Amino acid sequence: MTSTPSPAAGAPDELQRRLGVSDAVMIGLGSMIGAGIFASLAPAARAAGSGLLIGLALAAVVAYCNATSSARLAALYPASGGTYVYGRERLGAFWGYLAGWAFIVGKTASCAAMALTVGSYIWPGQAHAIAVAAVMALTAVNYTGVQKSALLTRIVVAVVLAVLAAAAVASLTSGAADATHLDVGADATFSGVLQAAGLLFFAFAGYARIATLGEEVRDPARTIPRAIPIALGITLVVYATVAVSVLLVLGSGSLAAAGAPLTDAAWAADAHWLAPVVRVGAALAALGSLLALILGVSRTTLAMARDHHLPHALAAVHPKFKVPHRAELLVGAVVAAAAATADLRGAIGFSSFGVLAYYAVANASAWTLTPAERRLARTIPVLGLAGCLVLAFALPASSVISGAAVLTVGAAAYGLRRLTNMT
Structure with a gap:
C-alpha cells in the first residue's frame, strides 16, 4: 500500500506551513471545548452515578x-475525507465507505443533540421547537455560503471558557458544596461507567481536527504528536474541573435529572446572577457547534455523492452561492426531524455509536501501517480499536440497536449498488 503524495513544494495548491504547536493546540481546543460538556454530563451521571469521573477518564x-x-494516517494521506480515505486505502473500499456512512449518521445525530442543547438552555419548556428553529436558521446561513470565521471561533471558545470558569468557581466556593458527593464509585457499576464513558466521548468530539493539519503546520511529524496530548490534556482538566464542581453542589442524583446541569448548579450555589450567563454561553457554544x-x-455527503455512494443528485453545487445546496437542504431536513422527535440522551448515544x-x-x-511508514506503537491502535468497540456496545441499548441498524442499512445499500454495477 502506498500513500497519497503530498503536493510538491511550491505547487499552487500547496497550503502554507505557518502553524506551530501553540497554534495547533488552540485549534484543537476550539474543536473540543464547546457545547458537549453542557449536554453530556447529565446523561453520563444517569448511567454512572458517582462513577462519572472514572467514565470521563476512560473517554x-x-x-x-x-x-x-x-494523526499518523493524516500525515500519509493529506487528501480531505479523513477515515473515509484511510479505510479505503488501508482496508478496502467497503471499510472506507462504512466509515463515511458512520460519520454522516453519527454527526447528523450530533447536530440534533446540539440543537436540543440550544433549546434546553434557552427555553426548557419548548426545547424541541427552539431546536428545530435553530436548525432551520443555520441551514439557511450555510445555504448562502456564510461560514464561521476563525475570529468567531476564538470568540466562542473564549466565551465558553469564561462561562465554564465562572460556573466552576461559583460552585467550588459555594456553601452548598458537599464533599460527600464525590464518593467516587459508591453507587457506580462497571457497565454504568462504560456507558458513561461512551456518552462523555461525545464531549471530546472534534479532537481529530488537529490530525487534519498535516499541510499547514511546521514540522508536522513532531508538531501534531505534541499538540494532540497537550490539547486533550487541557480539555480533560477543564472538563474534570467542571464535572467536580457540578457534582459538589448537585450530587450525582440531581445532576442525572438536570435538564440544564450548569444552570441548575448556578442556582444551587446561590449564584442566581450566573444562571442567565450560563444559558447564553451554552446556547452560543451549541449554535457554534451546530453551524460547523x-x-x-x-460536505461529507457531497464527497460520497460524487463517488456515487449516495444519490449523485446530492453532489450538485449552487451556481451562485457555490455550496452543495441539495446536500445542505437534505441534511437540514433530517436534523430538524431528529431534533423535533428525539431526546437529548438518545441523540448523544446514537451520535457516539456512529x-x-x-x-x-x-x-x-x-494498525496496518508498516515500519517504513513510521507506524505507531501497536498498543495505541489496538487500545483505540478495542476501546471504540467496547464503549460503542456499552451505550444504552436503544442507541446500540438503532446505530447498528443504520450501519447495516448502509452496508446493505453498498452491497446492492455493487451487485447492480456488476450486472
Missing part, C-alpha cells in the same frame, strides 16, 4: 488513541 484515553492514530457540524456533514464506529475503522487502518 479521554480512547479519544487520545483515536486522535493519535488519525451542519457544514461538515453536508462516531465510535468511524474511529474504530481509523484505528484498524493505523
Whole structure:
C-alpha cells in the first residue's frame, strides 16, 4: 500500500506551513471545548452515578488513541475525507465507505443533540421547537455560503471558557458544596461507567481536527504528536474541573435529572446572577457547534455523492452561492426531524455509536501501517480499536440497536449498488 503524495513544494495548491504547536493546540481546543460538556454530563451521571469521573477518564484515553492514530494516517494521506480515505486505502473500499456512512449518521445525530442543547438552555419548556428553529436558521446561513470565521471561533471558545470558569468557581466556593458527593464509585457499576464513558466521548468530539493539519503546520511529524496530548490534556482538566464542581453542589442524583446541569448548579450555589450567563454561553457554544457540524456533514455527503455512494443528485453545487445546496437542504431536513422527535440522551448515544464506529475503522487502518511508514506503537491502535468497540456496545441499548441498524442499512445499500454495477 502506498500513500497519497503530498503536493510538491511550491505547487499552487500547496497550503502554507505557518502553524506551530501553540497554534495547533488552540485549534484543537476550539474543536473540543464547546457545547458537549453542557449536554453530556447529565446523561453520563444517569448511567454512572458517582462513577462519572472514572467514565470521563476512560473517554479521554480512547479519544487520545483515536486522535493519535488519525494523526499518523493524516500525515500519509493529506487528501480531505479523513477515515473515509484511510479505510479505503488501508482496508478496502467497503471499510472506507462504512466509515463515511458512520460519520454522516453519527454527526447528523450530533447536530440534533446540539440543537436540543440550544433549546434546553434557552427555553426548557419548548426545547424541541427552539431546536428545530435553530436548525432551520443555520441551514439557511450555510445555504448562502456564510461560514464561521476563525475570529468567531476564538470568540466562542473564549466565551465558553469564561462561562465554564465562572460556573466552576461559583460552585467550588459555594456553601452548598458537599464533599460527600464525590464518593467516587459508591453507587457506580462497571457497565454504568462504560456507558458513561461512551456518552462523555461525545464531549471530546472534534479532537481529530488537529490530525487534519498535516499541510499547514511546521514540522508536522513532531508538531501534531505534541499538540494532540497537550490539547486533550487541557480539555480533560477543564472538563474534570467542571464535572467536580457540578457534582459538589448537585450530587450525582440531581445532576442525572438536570435538564440544564450548569444552570441548575448556578442556582444551587446561590449564584442566581450566573444562571442567565450560563444559558447564553451554552446556547452560543451549541449554535457554534451546530453551524460547523451542519457544514461538515453536508460536505461529507457531497464527497460520497460524487463517488456515487449516495444519490449523485446530492453532489450538485449552487451556481451562485457555490455550496452543495441539495446536500445542505437534505441534511437540514433530517436534523430538524431528529431534533423535533428525539431526546437529548438518545441523540448523544446514537451520535457516539456512529462516531465510535468511524474511529474504530481509523484505528484498524493505523494498525496496518508498516515500519517504513513510521507506524505507531501497536498498543495505541489496538487500545483505540478495542476501546471504540467496547464503549460503542456499552451505550444504552436503544442507541446500540438503532446505530447498528443504520450501519447495516448502509452496508446493505453498498452491497446492492455493487451487485447492480456488476450486472
